[in-house]
Amino acid sequence: MAAVQSGVPPSLSAKVTGSFAYLTIRDRLPTILTKVIDTIHRNKNTFLEEHGEEGIEAEKQAIALLSKLRNELQTDKPVIELTDGLEDTDSWNEYLQRQQRLQGDQEPVSWFKSPWLYVECYMYRRIQEAVHLNPPISNFDVFNEGKTQSFYESQKAVMTLCTFLEDTQKNAEKLSPDQLSEHFSKLLQISLWGNKCDLSISAGQDNSQKISPIDALAGLQPYILVNDSGVVWSTLMSSRRAGESGESGVDRVDIVLDNAGFELVTDLVLADFLVSSGLARKIYFHGKSFPWFVSDVTANDFHWTIRQTMAANHKWMSKRGFQWQNYVKEGAWSYHDHPFWTQPHEFCDMAADAPDLYARLQQADLILFKGDLNYRKLTGDRTWEHTVAFSTALRGFGPAPLCSLRTLKANVQVGLQPGQGDKLTSKDPTWMTNGKYAVIQFYRPV
């Protein structure tokens, strides 16, 4: 018998034929796997040059494992245990048991029958396994090409953004609190819309930012379904440091990153603004410890992006790059990864399953969660009514005041006004998944 969790709606799943989850597993994931196989194959000569015959053997073996994975997925085979003995292997295998208990013993956990969040995360972990089991190429990032390409293709937008930041800095001393809050609100929205540029929703197709991100803001405003940016601002203002020494701003803002490419630049620009205008003293960036959901940021992407920005042939862009490198050197900015970010858990499990990470997040004054996957994990990727409060969907998760900056690319959205969801459905039936809409959704733990 399946275990029923009382009061909590079921997980989104591909078992609903025709749903977005179903179409993702049927169409998008096999396309992503095919591209991964193709990428490894195209790099054959590099592997040969770097590792000789062993490199070629590794290429063949990795492709064989990935083809097997694609076949398991497409024929809805049971999900199997990981065998690579990495730091998180046991935890993944335990989670499989947990899913089996929740699902009951009638049917095995499988791609089209089990929670979408779980099986989609599992696919990326299996890609990691296929590469890791072939040592000479175990550090190869199968998504690197797409991530770097999306950075280069957004160059004009990046330059515009860095010039905008330079202008705000020039007049920083003369800014009234209202003007400062106005700049903050713009940069927060730019970081929000940066989330349109992910490569998982487009199955690896170019999805870079081509128009001016600042000019686009006014036209995008009506598409922000929940806008709690005012409360985010007051959180930054109601500082723990205020009163002590007359300083304003908070001690630490954490940004749980999502995608590399243009989105990462928008996050870095926001973080730069927070530090340079004294709104925050430190920024902790949280990223992934292996390639994830095609475009997500790893430590390598983070540092590469800073280096590329420094090397740009554009005065204000390279100036920002050097500033960012200084922040890292001085410790104002730091990059952190933790295996929990590349696990399939809903965030309400974090306190029990990754207590060290939960404790670290509790030290933040504000946590910004970027992107759709983080929203799915915040809300458990469940079929909540749209009017359910965000606090209810978080199910006890709340290490610190937090805000989700997310464009909608999955069928989960809470915290809407009565009737708002129905209105949207009649106007634009795919509003929850087409990436046109967004939320800036805040929660303060009590």
Ligand SMILES: O=P(O)(O)OC[C@@]1(O)O[C@H](CO)[C@@H](O)[C@@H]1O
């Ligand atoms: O977290 P991100 O980068 O905003 O989005 C990742 C994402 O595109 O991947 C899935 C589709 O494969 C969607 O659920 C989700 O929207």
Ligand SMILES: [Mn+2]
């Ligand atoms: Mn992503």
